[in-house]
Amino acid sequence: MGLIKDRVKKVLGLFDELSLDLIIIVNDPNLQYFTGIDSG
Numbered sequence: 001m002g003l004i005k006d007r008v009k010k011v012l013g014l015f016d017e018l019s020l021d022l023i024i025i026v027n028d029p030n031l032q033y034f035t036g037i038d039s040g
Helices: 003-017 028-035
Strands: none
Touching: 003 028
């Protein structure tokens, strides 16, 4: 699996593990980490 897909899969696992309904990514380094998109 690709690097980004692995990261997304890990985050999705946290939804169940921590009973999350929502996750908000608010800063550029985190957005880039999870999407691979450089917003700068």
